[in-house]
Amino acid sequence: QKEVEQNSGPLSVPEGAIASLNCTYSDRGSQSFFWYRQYSGKSPELIMFIYSNGDKEDGRFTAQLNKASQYVSLLIRDSQPSDSATYLCAVVSGYSTLTFGKGTMLLVSP
């Protein structure tokens, strides 16, 4: 059973701070890793993907991957109230289908 684990939160940060969202996965053979953002009542939207160990930056977002520790994270710099949403970690293994974590709710207060 492939599992993707996330802290459900909520993670509360003040505006302008760095939000750190974490995800662990059970399948050591996992190859691709994705972060989706889901606003309440909306469908998920892809914000980042990472395939290799290390960091990948895109604007205010940085994805970090450590395959040895089976750990992937998402950092959001200069957090804004509009970043308040649920962030879903998703992992691809083997059969090229996504396994999602339950998501971490992020609340950014003005």
Next chain:
Amino acid sequence: SAVISQKPSRDICQRGTSLTIQCQVDSQVTMMFWYRQQPGQSLTLIATANQGSEATYESGFVIDKFPISRPNLTFSTLTVSNMSPEDSSIYLCSVVSGNDLYEQYFGPGTRLTVT
């Protein structure tokens, strides 16, 4: 990116009945998926919709309960059969338009309530 529409956007149905959800994409896509998101839960893959052949179902989901059609590269339907309150959920269509899974986009979802 692909533009995906789903019909209906929401529905309230009685137990024992069936509902068919439609997913339409504005361009041809390589892969189409159906997911379920129950209240407070994450997304669970129901099946991969295969064009011109039977869908590939994930563990715990069967064709008799969730028949799926995909007659072409832009359209798919999911039927939720013989519904019970436990089927109350959001059903999402998802597509991949390229060869890499990172190009996966989700439709707006269908919110189903079974009474």
